Every structure is written in structure tokens, then in C-alpha cells.
Amino acid sequence: MKPKDRQRPLRVGLISLGCAKNLVDAEVMLGTLLQDGIEIINDPARADALIINTCSFIDAAQEESVDTILESAAFREAHRHGQALIVAGCLSQRFRTQLRELLPEVDAFMGVDEVPRVTEIVHQALAHRAARLDARPTAPARGRARAVQEALARAVASQAPAGDRAGAANASASSVPPPAPVAVQPRPQYIPDYATPRFRLTPSHYAYVKIAEGCNHPCSFCIIPQMRGSHRSRPMDDILHEVRALLRQGVREINLISQDSTYYGLDLRPRRTGAIAAPDRFRAAVRELPPEVPTLARLLRALNDLPGDFWIRVLYTHPAHWTDELIRTIAECPKVARYVDIPLQHIHDNMLERMRRETSRAYIEDLLNRIRAGIPGIALRTTFIVGFPGETDACFETLLEFMRRVRFERLGVFLYSQEEGTRAARMSQQVPAEVKERRRQQAMALQRQICREHNAALVGRTLRVLVEGEVRARGPVPAEVRSWEHGLVRAGANGTSLVPGRWMVARSEADAPEIDGRVYIRGTLPVGEFATVKVVGHTDYDLIAQPA
Structure with a gap:
């Protein structure tokens, strides 16, 4: 931190990828950080440390995780050199012995069991970043995503106990910084309980x-x-x-x-x-x-x-x-x-x-x-x-x-x-x-x-819905939705075109958050509350309704 910033709390940002189960882990990390006096911030350019909670469920999710890590490292090099970068979640858990060498940009790795220790790991990462700046290593983050992915695939195929040396060499030139701390238990046992601090990232309802x-x-x-x-x-x-x-x-x-x-x-x-x-x-x-x-x-x-x-x-x-x-x-x-x-x-x-x-x-x-x-x-x-x-x-x-x-x-x-x-x-x-x-x-x-x-x-029937909010986007609402845990759930380029006016979006009993259909209601209804609506039209995946 700069001298003028020493009196303010540490600022930590977090990017959570993957499923709802991963989201709960992210909420626990944020709750723990807040309890320990750390400020949570949405702007990566102002964060002293950035946590990326990764997914490694399938290849595409793993690629997104690696891309996000390298893009965040490149952003840091351009905007905030002193920022510590921490990788949490399934990618760290799966490749706990390889990532330190494959991703030398990262200042700390943490697994599932280490979620309650997030504050301690943030401080370790900040210390590592400071030491790294003193060592002044060369670690270009751009253009390495494919090489890292290929190295991870080879590591798993060969059950290699260490990282891919060739891949790591591309990221390290002259000075060698101290190794990033790795806090990952090989067989996770942790599960949160009621007493666990938590800061919810979902809407209030x-x-x-x-x-x-x-x-x-x-x-x-x-x-x-x-x-x-x-x-x-x-x-x-x-x-x-x-x-x-x-x-x-x-x-x-x-x-x-x-x-x-x-x-x-x-x-x-x-x-x-x-x-x-x-x-x-x-x-x-x-x-x-x-x-x-x-x-x-x-x-x-x-x-x-x-x-x-x-x-x-x-x-x-x-x-x-x-x-x-x-x-x-x-x-x-x-x-x-x-x-x-x-x-x-x-x-x-x-x-x-x-x-x-x-x-x-x-x-x-x-x-x-x-x-x-x-x-x-x-x-x-x-x-x-x-x-x-x-x-x-x-x-x-x-x-x-x-x-x-x-x-x-x-x-x-x-x-x-x-x-x-x-x-x-x-x-x-x-x-x-x-x-x-x-x-x-x-x-x-x-x-x-x-x-x-x-x-x-369903046209002509009444439904009980949970109102999510007002539709603010103009023009068609995108119809194609992909999820790492639910596959491709909406196919087709045509979205839901809404006529001008005020519209609310809601979900019926048959619609889980973020993955299933939507009910578009013309008019105004209280957000976060149940309402009864009459279905007056439909598209491929969504319903059009009016307050009943």
C-alpha cells in the first residue's frame, strides 16, 4: 500500500466463477473478510488484493478460470502494480501442485478447506507481492492461456507432481521471486455452518x-x-x-x-x-x-x-x-x-x-x-x-x-x-x-x-410468481443461456421482444434462479415479493403476463 493509504482498511475485490455452490464459498470469504475489518470493493483498479474463485468442472470452465487469472494479472500490471492476486476454488484444489509454476503471476493459492482462513491468506499474498516487486521479475501475462491449459492437461494425464517446467519458463525471465504460498489440503473436509460469517451476493429475496x-x-x-x-x-x-x-x-x-x-x-x-x-x-x-x-x-x-x-x-x-x-x-x-x-x-x-x-x-x-x-x-x-x-x-x-x-x-x-x-x-x-x-x-x-x-x-392461466425486478434493457432479451452446471439451457438467437412500456421480470415455481424461464409482466409490481399474474402470451422459453 502507498504511505497515504496506510490509515484506511485493506480493500479486497472478488470474482466468483462457476456454480451456486462456489458462490456460497465466495459469500463466506467475503463475510470473513468483512468481519476482520477488510473493505470489500467492486472496482479491481482500487483493490489492494483480488481473489478469483475458480471453477474446474469442465474444460470450458477451466479455460474461463485461466483466462480470468491472466487477464487480471495483465490489468494489474497496467493499473495497480502492488495488487496481490489470489486464486481460490476448484482450480487450486485440482492442480494444487502445478499452479505455482504455471501461474507465477499469482501471489497465493487456496483450496476449499482454506475458505475460513481467507484473511490470513490475503496478508500472505500481500507480503509475497511486496517481495516480488522488490525482486522485479518479468512475468508477461498475455498470450499464455493456451500454454497453461495444455500444461495442465499434460500434468493430469501424467499425474505429474510438479508444474510444467517449459510453461513456467515462459513466465519467468531474470530475477526469481519467492514462491507463492499454497494453502490447499489434498482431501477437503470443510463445510460452513450457521456461525460462519457470510455476505450474500444474491438479490435480497x-x-x-x-x-x-x-x-x-x-x-x-x-x-x-x-x-x-x-x-x-x-x-x-x-x-x-x-x-x-x-x-x-x-x-x-x-x-x-x-x-x-x-x-x-x-x-x-x-x-x-x-x-x-x-x-x-x-x-x-x-x-x-x-x-x-x-x-x-x-x-x-x-x-x-x-x-x-x-x-x-x-x-x-x-x-x-x-x-x-x-x-x-x-x-x-x-x-x-x-x-x-x-x-x-x-x-x-x-x-x-x-x-x-x-x-x-x-x-x-x-x-x-x-x-x-x-x-x-x-x-x-x-x-x-x-x-x-x-x-x-x-x-x-x-x-x-x-x-x-x-x-x-x-x-x-x-x-x-x-x-x-x-x-x-x-x-x-x-x-x-x-x-x-x-x-x-x-x-x-x-x-x-x-x-x-x-x-x-399456460396461456390464459394464472400463476404465482416471485418478482425479480424491472426490465431495464431495451430491445430483445437474449435467449441463449449456458451454464457450467446445466449445460446449454436455451438455444436460439431470437430473444423476447417487449413492446415499449414498463415491464417487470419474475420467476414461477417452475423456474430456478438464473437457469430457467422468465415471466415478463407489463406493469409495476413490488420487487422481491410474490404476485399473481395471468399469462397472456409466450415465446420459446418465456411467458408474457399481466397482473391478475
Whole structure:
């Protein structure tokens, strides 16, 4: 810091990438920094330290993380030399032994378990940056993104214990600064609790509540268990304590998140001997649980009993861990949104087996039928992966036929991403990129038509919506939406064109924040409150309404 700045608090900025679970970690870091007297700032040019909370879920998310790091380093060189750069989140967790050499611009790395230590790590990073300026190294940040990505891929493929020396050499010329501190535990154990400081980054009317962390599933395409550790649930009383506080703050929608929300509580059972994956074993274990052990169904009933007018939305449920009790609970709890987020990934038995999804086509079809029959008015959201190794034209046609028959209200499509370090990356019969893209476009064209037909059936009906805010953009509202956790969820260049006038944007019970449809309402309604509207029109993905 400059001498004239020594009397003011440290200023820290933060960029959070990736999923809602990562966003909660960012909120915890900001809350901790504020509690420790550090000022949070949105302008990177005025920040003494900048934290980038990274995602490494698929290649595209990892590329975005690396690009953001290098762009931030280049911005620092141009505008604020003394700024410390800190990399947190999944990229640090996954490449904890490689990044110090591959990204010498960074002043500290921190993993999942180090989120509560963020203030200490900020001070370490500032000290490292000061020492680095004294050493005056040459570290050009521009033009290295591809080299870093390739080095990370080689590192994982070879399980290299250290960084790519050739890649690092490009970033270091004459003087060698002290190595950046790395605070990353190899197997994360941390999960926040109610007492954890938190500064929410969502609008005031909705919040994400992390009920568990980590994952026990062996999916052949996924690296989340390697980055986030095994499944670990929060005590139910702790969750209820947090939700009560959020409701007192005026929150109208509680979004429950974890890597596998349907596994919630099973790791807290007495005398457990390991993880349970297969549906039959899971159902048997749930039947044997003593009443004091929480499950998702018990948590939902407890949340539903809390006073107030609010929605409870469950995200990230695994098809292998649904029970009849969970179906009954959603049907019987009026505050639980009639919305099911259930990533299926595929329906062809050969693909499900190669993906190690622990479910079969017959099981999935029976489950969906039971959910539809047991929860009237339910909206089903899922995601599919196209182009997985071994996916033939016949497998893909089976998937399309399944989509036509089930007619999901909400659906996203991933291109298979060949993640080094996963079982699927080593499989034969990898699908060419152009075939994967063609299949994704076919699947999304079909889903766009299904969504349009769903929306047309809603015209003339009244809906309860949660008002998000006023539409300020002029002209069409963009229709294409991509998400690292939900794939491509809106396809097509045509947006929602609104006639001149004052419009509000809202979400229905069938729409999760930031990923699903929108309801555009002509007129004025209170932001952050529920309202009843009448649907008077629709587009491919959105509804047009007026206050009822």
C-alpha cells in the first residue's frame, strides 16, 4: 500500500466463477473478510488484493478460470502494480501442485478447506507481492492461456507432481521471486455452518443454502469427488438456524444446494460402513435409519413448518437416491416448489453403464412416472450429456425419443468434455467434436419446441410468481443461456421482444434462479415479493403476463 493509504482498511475485490455452490464459498470469504475489518470493493483498479474463485468442472470452465487469472494479472500490471492476486476454488484444489509454476503471476493459492482462513491468506499474498516487486521479475501475462491449459492437461494425464517446467519458463525471465504460498489440503473436509460469517451476493429475496458438500458417486466423466472430497452433511438444526435468519431478513426463496442433495444425512447414520450408491441399497439404508438421523424428506418437512410465506427449492438431486417418502413429502409440503432438478445424463443403458450412473433406463422411467403421478403439477428439469465415448447414432436417437415422450419442462444439454484424470477420458470410441455439436443442436432444437408447447398450454392461466425486478434493457432479451452446471439451457438467437412500456421480470415455481424461464409482466409490481399474474402470451422459453 502507498504511505497515504496506510490509515484506511485493506480493500479486497472478488470474482466468483462457476456454480451456486462456489458462490456460497465466495459469500463466506467475503463475510470473513468483512468481519476482520477488510473493505470489500467492486472496482479491481482500487483493490489492494483480488481473489478469483475458480471453477474446474469442465474444460470450458477451466479455460474461463485461466483466462480470468491472466487477464487480471495483465490489468494489474497496467493499473495497480502492488495488487496481490489470489486464486481460490476448484482450480487450486485440482492442480494444487502445478499452479505455482504455471501461474507465477499469482501471489497465493487456496483450496476449499482454506475458505475460513481467507484473511490470513490475503496478508500472505500481500507480503509475497511486496517481495516480488522488490525482486522485479518479468512475468508477461498475455498470450499464455493456451500454454497453461495444455500444461495442465499434460500434468493430469501424467499425474505429474510438479508444474510444467517449459510453461513456467515462459513466465519467468531474470530475477526469481519467492514462491507463492499454497494453502490447499489434498482431501477437503470443510463445510460452513450457521456461525460462519457470510455476505450474500444474491438479490435480497432469494438465497442459496448449502446442506452438504462433496460427493460419493463414481461417475466416469466427473472430477468433483477429487476436488470437493467425499459427501458430508450439515446437521439439520444448523440448517434450520440459518434458514430462520434468512427468513427474518426477508428472503422469499430458499434454494437447497449440494453435489447430491438426495444423499443428505446418510453420512450421519450410526455405524455407517461406507458410501451407498445403488438405489436398492440406498432405499434399504433409509428404511433402517433411526428417527434422529436427518434425511432430505425430514429436512423439507422441518423447513415447511417454519412460519412465513416462502418457497423451498431443491437443486441437484441424484436419480439413484429418490424414495417414495421424498415424493410424498414434496406433494404434502405446500412451501416446497413443485420443481425437480434431477440430472439424468442419458437414458440408453449402454451409456448409463459406461457413465457409471448406477441407474438403468427401466429404473429411471419408473421413477419419473412415480414423481409425475405423486406430485401433481411438477416441473421436471434434467441435463443430458451428448457425445459421450461410445455414443452411437442409435444411442442418441434413443435419447431423442425419450425426450419426446417424457417432455421435460426444463432441460439442458452438455457436450461431453474429456476431463483428464477421469475414467471416461481413457475410454475408446471418443466422439468427434463436430458430431457432438451436431447432436447438441438437434437435442436443443427438440427441447425448444417442447418448451414452446408447454408455454402455449399456460396461456390464459394464472400463476404465482416471485418478482425479480424491472426490465431495464431495451430491445430483445437474449435467449441463449449456458451454464457450467446445466449445460446449454436455451438455444436460439431470437430473444423476447417487449413492446415499449414498463415491464417487470419474475420467476414461477417452475423456474430456478438464473437457469430457467422468465415471466415478463407489463406493469409495476413490488420487487422481491410474490404476485399473481395471468399469462397472456409466450415465446420459446418465456411467458408474457399481466397482473391478475
